[in-house]
Amino acid sequence: MPTAQKLPSGKWRGQARVAGFKAESKTFDSQRDALSWATAREEQLRLKRAVEKASVAIAEAEEGEKPRLLFREAAALYFESRQFEKKPANTKRGEKKASKHPLAELGGEEVHSMDNRTLRKYRDTMLARKSPRTGDFYKEDSVRLHMAFISSVFNFLNEHQDYNLANPVRGVKKPKGKSRNARITPLQEAYIFDVLTHYSKEVEDDDGEAYMFYWMLLALGCRPGELAELKLEAINIEKNQIFLEKTKNTNARTIVVNEQDMQHLVSWLKRDSRPKDCQFVFPWLDRKYKIWVPYRYAEPWKVIKKKVGHLLDPATVPHLFRHERISRWYEETEMSDAQIAVLSGHLSLAALHKYAHIRAEKLRKHIDSVREKDDERLLSAWTEQALIKEAGQEIKPEAHKPIEQQLKESPVKTRSF
Numbered sequence: 001m002p003t004a005q006k007l008p009s010g011k012w013r014g015q016a017r018v019a020g021f022k023a024e025s026k027t028f029d030s031q032r033d034a035l036s037w038a039t040a041r042e043e044q045l046r047l048k049r050a051v052e053k054a055s056v057a058i059a060e061a062e063e064g065e066k067p068r069l070l071f072r073e074a075a076a077l078y079f080e081s082r083q084f085e086k087k088p089a090n091t092k093r094g095e096k097k098a099s100k101h102p103l104a105e106l107g108g109e110e111v112h113s114m115d116n117r118t119l120r121k122y123r124d125t126m127l128a129r130k131s132p133r134t135g136d137f138y139k140e141d142s143v144r145l146h147m148a149f150i151s152s153v154f155n156f157l158n159e160h161q162d163y164n165l166a167n168p169v170r171g172v173k174k175p176k177g178k179s180r181n182a183r184i185t186p187l188q189e190a191y192i193f194d195v196l197t198h199y200s201k202e203v204e205d206d207d208g209e210a211y212m213f214y215w216m217l218l219a220l221g222c223r224p225g226e227l228a229e230l231k232l233e234a235i236n237i238e239k240n241q242i243f244l245e246k247t248k249n250t251n252a253r254t255i256v257v258n259e260q261d262m263q264h265l266v267s268w269l270k271r272d273s274r275p276k277d278c279q280f281v282f283p284w285l286d287r288k289y290k291i292w293v294p295y296r297y298a299e300p301w302k303v304i305k306k307k308v309g310h311l312l313d314p315a316t317v318p319h320l321f322r323h324e325r326i327s328r329w330y331e332e333t334e335m336s337d338a339q340i341a342v343l344s345g346h347l348s349l350a351a352l353h354k355y356a357h358i359r360a361e362k363l364r365k366h367i368d369s370v371r372e373k374d375d376e377r378l379l380s381a382w383t384e385q386a387l388i389k390e391a392g393q394e395i396k397p398e399a400h401k402p403i404e405q406q407l408k409e410s411p412v413k414t415r416s417f
Contacts, residue, residue, distance in 0.1 A: 002038030004031045014038035018045040033288060050076030066163050071114065071153070072107035075099060078156045088246050089294075090225040095152065098145040101126065106150070111157065111165060119147065119172045127175060140175035147174055179354060182313035184324045189218070191308040199300050205285070210300035212268050213282050214321065217297075219261045221325030221344055223248055224318040228294040230281045237266060244345070253345045330358040 005013045007027070014034030015025045024041060028034040050073045069077075078084055079099075084092065105122055106114070126143045130136060151169040158165055184192075196211040203210075217227055226244050234243045240262045242255045257265075265281075275283055275292065282295035301318055309316075322344075329340050337349045346352055401409075 002035055002042055004034035004038065006031070014041075016041035016045065018042050018049070020049055021045050047076050047079060051080050066161075068110050068112050069157075070107065071109050071111055071150075072103050074111050074157055075103060075107075075153050077161070078153045081156060081160065083156060083160060088248070088250065089229070090248070094145065095149050098142075098149040102146050102150050111154070111163075114168045115166070116168055116171050119150070119168045123147065123172065123175065139177055141177040144174045144176065147172070178315075180315060180320065180323050181354075182315040182320060182323075183327060184218075184312075184316065184320060188308075188312055188316075191311055192304055195304050195307050196300060199303055203300075206300075207271065207273050208268060209282055209295070210297075212265065213295055213297055214300075214318075216261065216265060217318065217321040218325055219258065220255050221322050221329070222255060223322055223345075224297055225294075228282060228297055231279045232269075232281055233279065235265075235281070237262065247345055249345060249347050251345070251347070253342070255343060326352075326355060327358055330355045 001017070003015045003017075005015065007013055011027050011029055012031045012034035013025050013027050014037045015023060016038045017023045026034070026037055026041075028037065079096075084095075087095075102122070105125070106118070109118065123143055126138050126146065127140070129138055131138055147169050151167055154165055154167040154169070157163040158167070192214065193211065196214060199210050200206045200208045213227065217224060220227065220242065222244065226247055229246065230242070230244070234245065235241075236243065240257045240259055242257055243252065244255065245252045247253060269281070275285075278292040280292055280294060282297075283292045284294065284296045285291075286293045297318055305312075326340065326344050329335055329343070337352050340346075341349055341352060344352075
């Protein structure tokens with residue numbers, strides 16, 4: 001268990017202890033940093049132990065036979081693999097976070113014995129459990145990410161470790177959370193950027209960074225993580241373009257930037273206080289390691305939620321800025337789904353179907369046209385009915401003529417060759 005001990009000097013010593021390894025310690029200025037280091041170090045040691053155990057099992061297995069690994073050992077091999085290292089940084093962080101509960105609940109299960117029933121039980125157990133941190137039930141999207149991580153481990157074993165295991169996640173219905181339908185109204189947008197204006201004045205070393213980050217996030221429609229990792233070399237000022245080499249879908253894409261937004265960004269980048277030794281467009285100084293890292297946009301967002309959160313939809317998160325921009329592309333332009341997908345980076349046009357309802361109002365002219373034709377037909381029928389009554393004729397229902405009669409009455413046309 002990680003511990004932190006206060007020293008006579010006022011500093012804190014973090015201690016990491018894991019069975020099978022020599023105890024390790026390191027000194028920090030705060031208790032929080034000491035506990036954070038000790039927790040992370042113990043996790044690394046446990047991962048190392050699992051990898052060593054799995055490696056021994058593979059080495060001792062008879063030729064042609066695969067060792068019966070525990071799920072935690074398989075996950076350790078996956079985290080140490082080249083396939084995991086090649087994934088984007090955000091994806092790796094997400095999978096590490098999503099692995100916590102599956103490893104705690106299923107870590108002792110043999111991968112050979114895990115099946116659909118195991119995953120259904122895990123899914124139902126997690127959905128019925130409350131988080132000790134928030135006191136709320138675990139969300140469907142969180143459990144879905146847990147199952148995605150389990151699936152990734154089994155895919156790794158089958159594709160790169162020559163196992164032939166049935167993926168237990170396949171055939172199990174994944175929980176689906178509520179779709180993101182919230183919007184950011186112009187008034188809410190004004191409140192948010194008003195808070196960011198004061199944030200830049202109150203927070204040391206911000207220098208308008210929070211304001212500019214969220215301004216560009218709304219202007220570009222990219223994902224927050226993509227913008228946070230953006231580097232100076234990706235900006236083409238002459239063409240008013242931004243090139244995103246690393247994205248969620250691993251496919252690079254080019255974003256066309258409005259000329260005014262580009263000028264706004266360039267003037268901000270030319271400020272005297274900008275760090276000269278940093279390649280990130282939106283840098284964040286990690287005070288612990290004294291290095292520049294991608295922008296941590298969650299920090300100003302906490303202030304936004306605290307000050308104007310009661311005026312926003314509960315579902316409002318930084319990613320909603322991307323949703324709002326795409327919604328406005330549908331609302332205010334005539335671009336096709338394929339054109340919007342080029343800008344947004346969606347791999348499938350089906351992912352954009354949820355925005356189709358925004359253009360419903362643009363179909364009104366067609367609906368009105370159909371109604372006019374309906375009125376014309378009805379007026380014609382009423383006129384015909386009045387003439388029949390005036391002539392004293394009996395109104396008979398229209399009968400469909402048999403095909404033999406239609407052929408007999410149809411004029412014969414010959415074709416010359």
